[in-house]
Amino acid sequence: MNPRIFDKLKTLAEAAKFDVSCASSGTTRENLGKGLGSTSGWGICHSFTEDGRCVSLLKIMLTNHCIYDCAYCANRRSNDIPRSTFSVSELVELTIEFYRRNYIEGLFLSSGIVRNADYTMERMVRVAKDLRLVQRYNGYIHLKSIPGASRELITEAGLYADRLSCNIEMPSEESLKLIAPDKNFQSIYRPMHYIQQGFLQGAEEKKKYRHAPRFAPAGQSTQMIIGATPDDDRKILTLADSLYQRPAMKRVYYSGYIPINTYDTRLPALTAPPMVRENRLYQADWLMRFYQFKVDEIVDTAYPNLDLEIDPKLAWALRHPEAFPVNINTADYEMILRVPGIGVKSAQLIVSSRRYGRLTSENLKKIGVVIKRAKFFITCNELPGLTVQETGPEYIRKALTAPKKKKTDDRQLVIDFNE
Amino acid sequence: MLYFIYDKTFEGLLTCVFDAFFRKEFPQRIVGENVQLPLFSESFRVITDDTKSERVLNALRKKISKSALQMLFVTYLSELEGIEIVLFRYIQKALTSETCIEMNFADADVLELSKVYKKVTREEENIRQFVRFQKTADGMFFAVMEPVHNVLPLTAKFFKTRYADQQWIIYDIRRKYGLFYDLNTVETVHFERLDISPETGKLSPEKLDEYELAFQNMWKDYLKAVTIHQRRNLKLQKQHLPVRFWKYLTEKQS
Ligand code: SF4
Numbered sequence: 001m002n003p004r005i006f007d008k009l010k011t012l013a014e015a016a017k018f019d020v021s022c023a024s025s026g027t028t029r030e031n032l033g034k035g036l037g038s039t040s041g042w043g044i045c046h047s048f049t050e051d052g053r054c055v056s057l058l059k060i061m062l063t064n065h066c067i068y069d070c071a072y073c074a075n076r077r078s079n080d081i082p083r084s085t086f087s088v089s090e091l092v093e094l095t096i097e098f099y100r101r102n103y104i105e106g107l108f109l110s111s112g113i114v115r116n117a118d119y120t121m122e123r124m125v126r127v128a129k130d131l132r133l134v135q136r137y138n139g140y141i142h143l144k145s146i147p148g149a150s151r152e153l154i155t156e157a158g159l160y161a162d163r164l165s166c167n168i169e170m171p172s173e174e175s176l177k178l179i180a181p182d183k184n185f186q187s188i189y190r191p192m193h194y195i196q197q198g199f200l201q202g203a204e205e206k207k208k209y210r211h212a213p214r215f216a217p218a219g220q221s222t223q224m225i226i227g228a229t230p231d232d233d234r235k236i237l238t239l240a241d242s243l244y245q246r247p248a249m250k251r252v253y254y255s256g257y258i259p260i261n262t263y264d265t266r267l268p269a270l271t272a273p274p275m276v277r278e279n280r281l282y283q284a285d286w287l288m289r290f291y292q293f294k295v296d297e298i299v300d301t302a303y304p305n306l307d308l309e310i311d312p313k314l315a316w317a318l319r320h321p322e323a324f325p326v327n328i329n330t331a332d333y334e335m336i337l338r339v340p341g342i343g344v345k346s347a348q349l350i351v352s353s354r355r356y357g358r359l360t361s362e363n364l365k366k367i368g369v370v371i372k373r374a375k376f377f378i379t380c381n382e383l384p385g386l387t388v389q390e391t392g393p394e395y396i397r398k399a400l401t402a403p404k405k406k407k408t409d410d411r412q413l414v415i416d417f418n419e
Numbered sequence: 420m421l422y423f424i425y426d427k428t429f430e431g432l433l434t435c436v437f438d439a440f441f442r443k444e445f446p447q448r449i450v451g452e453n454v455q456l457p458l459f460s461e462s463f464r465v466i467t468d469d470t471k472s473e474r475v476l477n478a479l480r481k482k483i484s485k486s487a488l489q490m491l492f493v494t495y496l497s498e499l500e501g502i503e504i505v506l507f508r509y510i511q512k513a514l515t516s517e518t519c520i521e522m523n524f525a526d527a528d529v530l531e532l533s534k535v536y537k538k539v540t541r542e543e544e545n546i547r548q549f550v551r552f553q554k555t556a557d558g559m560f561f562a563v564m565e566p567v568h569n570v571l572p573l574t575a576k577f578f579k580t581r582y583a584d585q586q587w588i589i590y591d592i593r594r595k596y597g598l599f600y601d602l603n604t605v606e607t608v609h610f611e612r613l614d615i616s617p618e619t620g621k622l623s624p625e626k627l628d629e630y631e632l633a634f635q636n637m638w639k640d641y642l643k644a645v646t647i648h649q650r651r652n653l654k655l656q657k658q659h660l661p662v663r664f665w666k667y668l669t670e671k672q673s
Contacts (some may be wrong), residue, residue, distance in 0.1 A: 001630055001633060005637075006636075006637060006640065007631075008635055009640060009641055013640075014645070016500065017646070017647060019647040026601050027516055034583045034584055035583065036582070036584050037582075037584070038580045038581045044544070044547055044548050046548050046550075047549075047642060047670055048655075048656045048659045048660040049537070049645055049647075049656065050646045050651055050653060051646055051648075051650040051652050051656070052645045052650075052653075052658070052659065053647070053650075054655075055642065055645065059645060062460040082456075093639070098634070098637075098638065099637070100549060100554070100560060100582070101551060101552045101553070101554070101560070101634065102552050102562070103669075121482040123627055149430075177427070215613045246483070258649050258650075259434075272649065352524075353522065353523065353524045353525055355522075356518075356522075356523045363524070366524070367524060
């Protein structure tokens with residue numbers, strides 16, 4: 001073993017750490033021929049770092065040399081930092097050895113750009129190819145495609161990777177041009193489009209021939225940086241919503257801007273990353289994906305930014321007191337889902353349990369409904385308490401945001417709405 | 420109060436159901452053999468019988484779905500005190516009720532079992548997350564765990580599929596048995612003596628593959644390197660990575 005591999009690992013893991021899209025999910029790759037590894041459903045978190053983030057993949061860069069100069073990036077050309085490059089075989093060995101010890105679900109490989117997009121992309125594809133064909137490895141592989149990579153390489157990458165991603169980076173093209181002058185939306189949307197085409201074509205062929213090779217079965221994801229530019233939440237969520245309309249787009253990640261290159265005056269002087277806002281954006285994203293909310297119900301011209309004080313679901317309810325109270329025993333699933341304090345699981349349990357008889361507040365509590373929140377928005381025969389109709393929204397906002405005795409930590413990246 | 424005494428096997432519990440229906444006597448508690456019964460309590464000793472348990476199982480199959488049946492087995496593995504009587508009541512209701520009770524969460528026992536099920540499957544997932552194999556000098560991958568619930572049997576299939584081309588052992592220190600995969604099948608093993616450090620669960624260095632310690636160190640270095648210090652949040656870390664697992668986690672050892 002090359003002793004320098006220790007230094008490389010540290011440098012190149014450090015270099016990759018700001019990419020938040022770590023989830024390894026949405027594919028099944030069975031291990032049929034007694035090779036190594038399997039991938040199924042939601043990926044497993046094998047550890048958690050001291051910032052509380054899930055570690056599921058070996059998230060690493062092939063190299064942190066880069067010819068580009070993106071303002072928010074630690075690896076930008078103009079920074080004077082230690083640089084390293086893995087060889088293909090070193091990276092393959094590291095992945096396999098970590099995997100065998102149950103440290104990881106797989107590999108998440110990104111790279112700085114050396115020489116040009118295709119030169120870099122080609123090396124990344126070789127790592128994935130070697131893992132699949134030589135090592136007979138069936139674990140998860142996520143490749144981050146390089147902006148401007150050619151269709152040929154993206155197509156080949158899709159044969160070996162479970163997921164491909166291409167980061168949109170900024171909520172608007174003006175912001176991107178300002179902050180990452182070497183990139184533009186076209187160089188990002190093109191590979192995104194190639195991935196989508198490959199994905200759809202792969203699915204089509206799979207229908208015809210059972211053994212047709214699969215193309216990035218976990219689809220693609222993307223990420224944007226939040227709070228580095230003046231773009232409002234409406235712009236961010238509308239862009240996210242339009243990305244979700246694309247058939248292969250599985251996840252949009254929001255990454256609170258972390259001030260690294262403080263010398264760069266194009267960037268705001270933040271003392272801490274905007275974590276509450278990031279959390280609210282993820283909550284809004286969940287509302288769009290699992291709670292049947294439309295983007296313009298969450299943000300609109302009157303409310304272009306998410307309320308930082310309360311979660312977007314409660315915010316919607318308080319803006320729409322006329323929709324409440326909801327009768328738990330008769331209302332549609334869609335409306336029950338809109339009640340603050342009732343999550344997807346609880347809503348499903350309510351709908352399946354009420355067939356056996358009327359539900360009481362005691363039943364609701366057991367089902368997991370947060371009565372403290374929900375009580376303002378529901379009736380279930382016997383709850384005599386006041387609802388939003390009587391109290392008005394302001395009262396509820398105060399009641400639910402009053403400082404709690406126990407200190408809660410608002411920096412947590414929690415997606416739920418206290419449900 | 421009527422006690423049933425049984426041998427602490429799932430088949431034994433099913434036999435309890437059979438005997439109760441047969442004798443038309445229904446227990447308030449079901450306990451293992453070594454439990455001290457209170458004074459003046461009545462007890463009946465159930466002898467596990469495969470024919471009886473099989474008949475109960477067959478009757479159940481007609482009344483509840485496959486996944487509910489699996490749920491009963493999984494919750495049994497919780498080894499929680501008093502779980503037997505909850506299971507007993509559930510089975511009793513399932514067998515006698517006209518309608519299917521599976522989804523009736525307004526029933527206290529149905530709800531209780533669904534909660535226990537969550538706990539046990541959560542523990543099973545924790546095992547899948549936090550097993551840390553050490554590669555030994557003879558190429559075996561070895562790990563120890565101390566699960567609260569008896570979940571190793573539930574993980575066998577997962578590890579067998581994932582690590583099909585390597586031999587491995589996962590050992591439950593609390594219950595003193597392990598799963599051993601020999602490249603063909605998974606079997607249970609028991610060791611009289613385990614040569615591991617009681618603090619870390621690690622084998623002594625001379626038993627390890629020559630690069631094992633290097634990879635353990637790389638894993639630790641890796642986790643340090645990917646931590647974002649601006650977002651340090653130890654509370655959140657503990658919430659996801661319960662402290663009771665730290666003992667055997669390579670990355671938590673110095
Ligand atoms: S392309 Fe931009 S974001 Fe990517 S490594 Fe280079 S400088 Fe960083």
